[in-house]
Amino acid sequence: MIKNYFKTAWRNIRKNKLFSFINVLGLSIGIVTFFVIMLYVQDELSYDRFNKHADRITRVIFQADINGGKINEGIVMAPVAATMKKDFPEVEDATRMVALGYPKIIYDDRSFKSDRVAIVDPNFFEIFTLPLIEGNAATALLQKNSLVISQTAGKKYFGEENGIGKILKLDNEVYTVTGIMKDIPSNAHFHFDIFMSMTGWQAAASDSWMSGNFYTYLLLMPATDLKQLGSRLPGMVEKYMGPQIQQQMGLSLEQFRTSGNQLGFALQRLTDIHLTSNTTNELEPGGNITYVYIFSGVAAFMLIVACINFINLSTAGASRRAKEVGVRKVAGSGRGQLISQFLCESMLITFFALLTAFVVLQMALPLFNNISGKDLSITWKPASAFIGLGVIVGLIAGCYPAFYLSSFKPILVLKGRIANKQGSLGLRSGLVVFQFFISVALIIGTIIAYQQMKYIQQVDIGYNRQQLLVIPNSWALGGNERSFKEEMLRNSMVESATMSWFKPVGPTNYNNALAYPGGNDNLIVNGVDYQVDDQYIPVMGMKMAAGRNFSHHFPTDSSAIILNETAVKSLGWTNESAIGKTVVIQNSPRGQHFPYQVVGVVRNFNFKSLHEMISPLYMTYFPQGGLIFKVNTGDVQGLLAAMKKVWDDYRTEEPFTYSFMDDLFSNVYASEQRTARVLNVFSVLIIFVACLGLFGLATYTAEQRTKEIGIRKVLGARAAQVIRLLSGDFLKLVLIASCIAFPVAWWGMSKWLQNFAYRIEIHWWVFVVAAALALLIALLTISFQAIKAAMANPVKALRTE
Numbered sequence: 001m002i003k004n005y006f007k008t009a010w011r012n013i014r015k016n017k018l019f020s021f022i023n024v025l026g027l028s029i030g031i032v033t034f035f036v037i038m039l040y041v042q043d044e045l046s047y048d049r050f051n052k053h054a055d056r057i058t059r060v061i062f063q064a065d066i067n068g069g070k071i072n073e074g075i076v077m078a079p080v081a082a083t084m085k086k087d088f089p090e091v092e093d094a095t096r097m098v099a100l101g102y103p104k105i106i107y108d109d110r111s112f113k114s115d116r117v118a119i120v121d122p123n124f125f126e127i128f129t130l131p132l133i134e135g136n137a138a139t140a141l142l143q144k145n146s147l148v149i150s151q152t153a154g155k156k157y158f159g160e161e162n163g164i165g166k167i168l169k170l171d172n173e174v175y176t177v178t179g180i181m182k183d184i185p186s187n188a189h190f191h192f193d194i195f196m197s198m199t200g201w202q203a204a205a206s207d208s209w210m211s212g213n214f215y216t217y218l219l220l221m222p223a224t225d226l227k228q229l230g231s232r233l234p235g236m237v238e239k240y241m242g243p244q245i246q247q248q249m250g251l252s253l254e255q256f257r258t259s260g261n262q263l264g265f266a267l268q269r270l271t272d273i274h275l276t277s278n279t280t281n282e283l284e285p286g287g288n289i290t291y292v293y294i295f296s297g298v299a300a301f302m303l304i305v306a307c308i309n310f311i312n313l314s315t316a317g318a319s320r321r322a323k324e325v326g327v328r329k330v331a332g333s334g335r336g337q338l339i340s341q342f343l344c345e346s347m348l349i350t351f352f353a354l355l356t357a358f359v360v361l362q363m364a365l366p367l368f369n370n371i372s373g374k375d376l377s378i379t380w381k382p383a384s385a386f387i388g389l390g391v392i393v394g395l396i397a398g399c400y401p402a403f404y405l406s407s408f409k410p411i412l413v414l415k416g417r418i419a420n421k422q423g424s425l426g427l428r429s430g431l432v433v434f435q436f437f438i439s440v441a442l443i444i445g446t447i448i449a450y451q452q453m454k455y456i457q458q459v460d461i462g463y464n465r466q467q468l469l470v471i472p473n474s475w476a477l478g479g480n481e482r483s484f485k486e487e488m489l490r491n492s493m494v495e496s497a498t499m500s501w502f503k504p505v506g507p508t509n510y511n512n513a514l515a516y517p518g519g520n521d522n523l524i525v526n527g528v529d530y531q532v533d534d535q536y537i538p539v540m541g542m543k544m545a546a547g548r549n550f551s552h553h554f555p556t557d558s559s560a561i562i563l564n565e566t567a568v569k570s571l572g573w574t575n576e577s578a579i580g581k582t583v584v585i586q587n588s589p590r591g592q593h594f595p596y597q598v599v600g601v602v603r604n605f606n607f608k609s610l611h612e613m614i615s616p617l618y619m620t621y622f623p624q625g626g627l628i629f630k631v632n633t634g635d636v637q638g639l640l641a642a643m644k645k646v647w648d649d650y651r652t653e654e655p656f657t658y659s660f661m662d663d664l665f666s667n668v669y670a671s672e673q674r675t676a677r678v679l680n681v682f683s684v685l686i687i688f689v690a691c692l693g694l695f696g697l698a699t700y701t702a703e704q705r706t707k708e709i710g711i712r713k714v715l716g717a718r719a720a721q722v723i724r725l726l727s728g729d730f731l732k733l734v735l736i737a738s739c740i741a742f743p744v745a746w747w748g749m750s751k752w753l754q755n756f757a758y759r760i761e762i763h764w765w766v767f768v769v770a771a772a773l774a775l776l777i778a779l780l781t782i783s784f785q786a787i788k789a790a791m792a793n794p795v796k797a798l799r800t801e
Contacts, residue, residue, distance in 0.1 A: 020349060023310050026692045027353035030306025031393060032360045033685055036368050037299035039376045044287050047187045047274035051129040053219060056092075057270040058226065060084070060216040061279055064263035066526040071512065074279040076265065077212030078204060081121070083240060084218060090229050093219040095121040095128075096198065097190075099283060104476070104654070105194075106169040107157045111653040114153070116193040117170070119201060125181075127219050134164050135179025144200035148179035153193035170196070186375060189273045190283040209241040210248060211587060215283065217270070226267055233265045248586065250521060261524065290752070291675050298682050301438045305686055307396055308431045309693030310346070343395070350393060371677050373670075429733055432697070435690040436737035436774055437744075442683040443770040444745035445752075448762060449676045452753065455760050456669055462605025463504060464541030467495075467631050468661035469639075470503065474627040476654035477647075485627055487646055493633035498535040501626035504607035506664030513618055517571050518582030518595055525570045527616030528607065529585065533623030537562075537602060539630045546575040547600030550621045557621045561585075561596035565604045567616035575601045589622060596620065609668055610758045628661075691781040694730065698782040727782050734778045738771040745770075 048054055060080055064071040081094035098119045105112040125137035125148070132140065133151060140148050147168065154163040154177075166177045175196060184191050198204045206212070220229070241263070242253035256263075268277065275289040361378070369376055474481050485497045513529035516522070530536075534550040534557075545565055550557045561583050563571070568578045581598045588594035596618075604614045633639050640658065647656040666673075746762060753759040 022692050022695065023349050024352045024356060026306045026309040026689045027350060027393060028356035028360060029685055029689050030303050031353060031357040032364055033302040033682060034299045035357075035361065036364060036376075037295050037302075037682070039365075040368075040372065040374060041292055041296055041299070043187060043374060043376060044275060044292050047287070048189055048270045050185050050187065051270065053127070053129075054271055056220045056222065056224070057127065058218050058220060058267045059270060059273060060218065061266050061268050062263075063266050064261070064526065066261045066263070066514065066524055071263075071526060072279050073512075074215060074277070074281050074283075075213045076216050077209050078206040078214055079209060079240070080212075080265070081214070081216045081218075083236065087236065088229065088232070090221050090224045091218050092221050093123060093127060094216065095124045095126075095219075096204070096214040096216050097121075097124065098198075098203075098214055099192075100170075100196070103170045104172075105157075106172075107166070112157065114193060116153075116191060117196065118190075118192040118194070119196045119198050119204075121198050121204075124195060125179075127217060130184060131182050133180045133182060134162070137179070140179035141195065141197035142199065143176075143178070144197060145173065145175045146178040146199075147175045147194055147196045148181055149177055149195075150181055150183050150193040152183050154180050170194075187274075189270075189286065209244045213281075218267070226269070230267045233267075237264050248592065255522075256524075285671065288671070288675075290755070294679070298442075298679065298686070302682065302686050302689070303393065305435050305438060305689050305693075307393065308435055309689065310349075312431050312693050312697055343399070346395070346399075347391075350391070353393075354387065368678070371681070372674055432694065432730070432733045433737045433740070435693060436734045436778070437741045439683075439687045439690050439777075440734075440738045440741035440770050440774045441745040441748070442679075442686060443773055444741065444766055445749055446676075446680055446683050447766050447770065448749045448753070448760070449679065451760050451766075452756065453669070453673060453676055456610055456672075456756075456758070457666075459610065459758055461504075461610075461665075462542060462603060465505070465661040465665050468540070469629045469631050470506070470659050470661060470664070471627040471629075471643075471657070472659060473654055473657055475625055476652040477650055478652075480650055481625060481627060484646060484650065488629060488643060491639070491642055493631055493635065493639045493642070495630040495632040496535060496539050497627065497629045498533055498539040499623050499626055500530070500532045500536050500628065501624075502530040502532060503626075503628070503661070503664070504540070504605060505661065505668055506659070513588070514586040515567075515571075515583050515616075515618055516586075517573075518584055521584070523572065524586075525567065525616050527567055527570075527618050529588070530607075530617060530619045531589065531622035531624065532619050534621070536619070536628075539628060540605075542605055543603040545601040545603045547579045547598070549600055550619075556597075557599065559590070559594075559596055560599040560621055562600040562602050562619040563598060564602050564614070564617040564619075566614050567618060568601055570616050583618065585618060585620075588620070590620075606758075611756055613757045687777060691777060694778060694781045698730065723783070727779060730778060730782050731775060734774050735771070738767075738774055741770075742767050 048057075051057060059074065060076050062071065062073045062076045078096070081096050085091045085094045100117040100119055103114070103117050105114055105117075120141065122141040124141065125132065131137075132148065135148065140146065147170075149157070149163060149168075157163070157168065158166055163177045163180055168175050168177060181195075204214075220226070238253060245256055246252050268279075274286045275292060277286055365376060365378070368374070474484070477484050481499060485499060488494050489497055511529040511531075513527055514524050515527060516524045532550070534552050537544070537549050547562070550560060550562065554560070563578060563583070565575065568575055571578070571581075571583070573581060578598050578601055582595050583598060584593055584595050586593055588596075602617075602619065606614060607617060608615070631639055643658070644656040745767075749762060753762070
């Protein structure tokens with residue numbers, strides 16, 4: 001019996017080659033798209049879940065609102081970990097981590113560079129599941145100057161030799177390798193190759209609750225209520241931070257809060273860090289839960305559209321199968337047997353779609369990885385899921401046609417009274433509307449996302465990022481940075497240069513600073529402190545709003561300050577009235593509560609992501625380290641070669657590295673750019689699959705109306721009228737879909753744009769263009785069959801049975 005089902009199914013597939021091809025192609029594209037997106041979503045949702053106690057690990061973050069300046073940092077003070085373990089019984093253990101930066105690493109007279117070095121508490125490996133290949137996780141970091149390295153780092157430094165017991169120098173301090181760990185999985189929110197012991201590190205023993213740079217993680221007791229634990233954190237602030245605020249600011253915590261200021265701590269689940277964290281000072285750029293939702297929706301829509309095509313084409317071809325169903329029923333076939341027959345056909349088509357999809361998947365996955373920046377692959381679990389997905393899709397797509405076709409009454413179908421069943425027509429129309437509703441919404445979303453990304457690249461950010469060359473590891477020059485700068489300024493290809501570790505984009509130093517107007521310590525304004533030289537503002541192409549720039553001709557500028565316009569407004573002044581006023585910075589590098597005199601106001605420039613509004617900024621004259629050059633040449637390679645030659649003359653034992661400011665700017669929005677490109681590809685695929693279905697329906701419609709068209713042509717109808725007749729109904733459906741898609745797309749994209757502090761307005765013409773594109777695509781899809789039917793010989797049409 002089953003053999004006969006498949007034999008009959010194969011005959012029907014061969015008989016209807018075009019529609020079988022459309023179904024196979026549509027289903028295969030739908031399956032591949034859905035599967036690839038689900039691999040991406042699964043990878044995003046899996047971050048940090050490899051840890052054995054992932055559901056019990058939380059991170060402590062610091063939050064504050066000081067005169068409207070919001071702080072939301074992933075780093076906290078040194079004593080937080082020990083205090084919470086001592087005062088809160090829900091905390092089973094606590095550990096800390098500090099990212100070290102770019103230490104100079106030496107082994108056996110060979111010099112290396114790595115930015116993947118961290119200092120951690122000795123119990124770090126007991127909380128995080130990072131297995132050691134060699135060494136004991138519980139004791140590896142107990143001793144001072146001990147460290148654990150990754151397997152990859154071990155091969156880099158020691159080759160095939162056993163690294164245990166080897167000596168490494170980090171910034172000229174000697175460390176002993178006491179453990180080799182497996183490389184950290186890609187789906188972790190941090191990646192370090194070297195973990196140094198925090199034992200004996202002076203900063204780790206600090207009792208200051210006013211500043212710190214410790215990433216602090218808690219291992220909670222099972223079944224701990226995170227919300228309840230978080231509600232008790234204000235008590236810790238009052239007990240430990242309050243006295244230090246009183247001591248340093250001369251204000252009680254209550255007085256501090258009376259002015260509208262707030263500060264405290266919050267708890268963040270480890271598994272939420274990658275997708276939902278919005279803290280500054282993150283160890284690595286995270287993902288975005290919004291994009292996970294968007295991609296999941298696109299995957300579901302793609303699969304639905306592919307299934308809709310199958311249902312539409314199957315029900316549209318019902319008239320072809322009607323007599324077959326009638327004869328089978330008269331011959332004694334039960335409805336269950338007919339359902340089995342049609343499901344066999346569905347599964348056979350799905351089988352061919354799966355084979356096609358598997359081939360396409362092998363080619364598509366590397367391309368997707370290249371576009372998305374992921375490293376997704378197929379293992380046996382995803383492979384079995386892939387097959388399971390195909391079976392489910394086959395059943396879903398085939399169920400309705402099977403039940404629909406098997407429901408025909410034999411007497412009616414043998415009399416030919418089934419072709420115009422209204423319920424079927426209504427369903428098909430509704431499904432076409434749904435397909436193009438999705439298509440139009442995606443077209444609108446694609447246009448708006450493109451406009452926003454283009455706007456970000458072109459918006460006036462307050463400085464000129466073009467032709468700015470940054471040397472990120474200029475620290476390797478030691479005390480020779482000024483000499484290197486002066487030597488390069490003698491090169492005609494270099495226009496000017498500045499010394500500062502602070503850049504408005506890309507990796508940079510980042511100093512939070514609390515400041516208040518002289519004589520009014522109740523008005524505390526949180527901002528960012530930039531330490532710059534007198535060339536910083538002109539090199540960066542920034543504009544002064546009032547006053548003057550720093551100058552080495554003024555010895556008193558060591559105690560001078562330049563504010564941005566936001567800082568001036570927050571301090572209660574105007575640009576002009578601010579000049580000559582005193583600003584006190586509480587944690588200045590020149591001392592606590594150091595008074596500066598305002599000599600200038602710089603126009604606002606974006607020194608954070610365009611997702612955020614410009615916050616207060618304080619510039620102080622403190623020329624040290626960091627090199628940024630303004631270049632004026634088209635011969636970039638020649639300039640780089642000249643710089644490398646001068647660099648090598650200083651024998652830094654560090655490679656000459658560089659980056660351009662505009663590239664650093666683009667990198668900030670690389671994630672959005674990649675996401676936009678991926679969505680563009682999937683949008684095109686969804687529209688293509690929808691058009692496949694429309695093409696199939698247009699073909700069926702033309703076939704069913706062959707005699708009608710012949711009669712109309714005999715009676716004098718022109719080709720244009722026939723084309724309009726066949727296209728009109730479908731174009732109406734696309735127009736209805738567009739009207740439904742407009743408000744939905746507007747709402748969705750408005751929500752998305754709210755992620756950007758600087759964003760475009762959504763214009764009416766975007767919707768007109770999207771509808772016009774959808775109508776044009778539909779018309780081009782239908783036109784082939786419409787023109788073919790219109791140009792056909794009416795005599796042959798009238799002979800058609």
